[in-house]
Amino acid sequence: MDWQEISGNWVYIPRQPRAVIHFLGGAFVAAAPHLTYRLLLEDLAKQGYVIMATPFINTFDHRAIASEVYNRFEDTLELLQKRRYLPTDNLPIYGLGHSMGCKLHLLIGSMYDVDRAGNILISFNNFSARDAVPLMGQMPVEFNMEFSPNPQETLKLIAEYYDVPQNLIVKFSNDTLDQSYTLGQTLKQIFPGQISTLTINGSHVTPLGQDFQWQLNPQIFTPFDAIGQWFKQEVHRDLHQLRREILDWLEPVASR
Template sequence: MWQEINGNWVLIPRRRIGVIHFLGGAFVGTAPHLTYRLLLENVSLQGYVVIATPFINTFDHIEIARSVYNSFETTLEQLQTTGTISRSSLPIYGIGHSMGCKLHLLIGSLYPVERAGNILISFNNFAARDAVPLVEQFSGAVSLEFSPSPQDTIKMVDRKYQVRRNLLIRFTNDNLDQSLALTELLQKRFPGMAVAQTLKGSHLTPIGQDLNWQVRDIFTPLDAIAQWMKQEVQRDLNQLQKEIIRWLNPVASF
């Protein structure tokens, strides 16, 4: 199902009603077709072309945003040239998880993007010393910080972010999430266009996979724990998928 096109991982369903540009977290985003496989494949089954752009994290987040934006645009242009999609007739959405949210916010602030909306899942905007523990060891010798810094990121979004329709999703058990302040900012900037949802789960819910636990002939306590974990992970992930599809297409039924 997955195709590698210009460094992006792409899913193309037979029935196409929209395009999604997906950006994952700081480290799991290097192979989004594997780490977010279940989420992205289920969303694609609803009729969305998924273009998942991998990236390697550095301190220069503006450069990463430029790179993933150009990579997405190149792949989108190729799909249009080959007749796979018609860009003018399909809405384009951004979906980001964790650091992927920051990248979509930067893209929407720096470039004239065509977006019907963005879905921002578990947004965080930590300083380098909080996100990368090793930075603290070098703080006495050199000052290292992400570019833009957390403060500059918020200022940029407040002044320049141009994607009006946004869904912000946070989870009940996620101490890395910083969505609340961003929600207030976007609701003030675009009244009535920013929607917040709190779902059961954790920061790792979007990368949940189908746990293929084989029960042995004799059912043991370990089997019971594994089955319970599978049900919990799949339930939270299924709820996330439903909320994403409902927001993308409010008339969809489940």
Template sequence: MDWKEISGNWVLLPQKPIGIIHFLGGAFVATAPHITYRLLLENTAEKGFVVIATPFVNTLDHTAIAQQVLLNFERVLVRLEDRGLLGKGYLPIYGIGHSMGCKLHLLIGSLFPVERAGNILISFNNYAARDAIPLVEQLNTNFQFNSNFAVEFTPSPLETTKLVQEQYNVRRNLLIKFTNDTIDQSAALTELLQKRFPGMVTAQTLPGNHLTPLGQDVKWQPGKEFNPLDAIGQWFKQEMYRDLHQLKRTILFWLNPLSPL
């Protein structure tokens, strides 16, 4: 199964799809999701899900980014349907977001009339611009000096929370946080969504850190004779992938509890 670039998206197409994933990555690794999240996404496609990973460049206008990535996603859906690559039956659509990608899925589900079978939100955070991007604070000082203009994301963290609280329409959600993720803000979002959709929201804490979804394949080639260095290399690889494998299993079980992992 090879990645295909279609209408500004990176796409994986299994032969007999059982569902569709719209994936949005973190702020500074989202420009090439087919590379930065390759292992996670390819594993999901191997289980029968069409993966549509939409790249984006981070700006302060998160509403505009959400609108554009949704437009790109819908364009590729039309092309795949026109080519008959999605089959004839109904395929549920799920959103998966990591870090900033979570906020974009929340905005999509709050501002636009989309139909989603559910969203998986990994390592959600909703920081103000000055906290999320240190450079912006420096820019902000200059703006205040020149025109008393404050730099902030659109919508702001408070506005985002209010939008989700009042308008978010995706009922089924899985929120995943990691034990060593110091910038995760999933707890407050979990409480908000559980009040909005009682019984429909699951929260899980997994081993790992904020970068666990970015786990990449390390090619370790043992020598002709297995030696202590090879043993260290194999151990390192196993430790590196253990958290990512747990994440994969958690996602796939939530998407399809009856499917063998």
């Protein structure tokens, strides 16, 4: 089965589903997650995970976005169950987020009584609007806006209400936008011994790696061909490591 648009979600259902992954992407690439994260999501689907990727448009009201994507996910899940697209109504559900998508999953887990077997949080980002939005810091004070909740409110909300004990936090070695350390410290205080943290090779855009088709001329191999092949190998190596780490974590969690 290929990607299907169902009730505002992009859904990929493998032949023998074993669990459901609700995916939320980064702020500026979340409008078409089935395209921007295609390689990673389809690799997970090949291992039996139903992918439900919810697109969204970023605004300053992150609470409202979290509510919208959660309700769309729940509506679509109910529809899939009614139509018998899933073998059972009791498949475990995991959240998978990248960058801002992590914040949304954390807000969902703090605002709602969700049924989640665990969350995978990649490159958590919790910047203020001044730091995240270009030119915001140059605007007059009366026009400056802030995300809701702001960074401090977000961490306070998580510390008080977040109720998903099993979490994998992934940081990339070359990621200047990542704020996973602070998140890890917060979650470890709430759920001691249940939070896994991991640093692997890559950058903030590693989850966006695509299957670049570099066309080689069999008779002429130029320096540009060498650069293209090297770039493709580097991108795929980091992305495949991310996929392996996700699957390695999912296996023991799913068996609990």
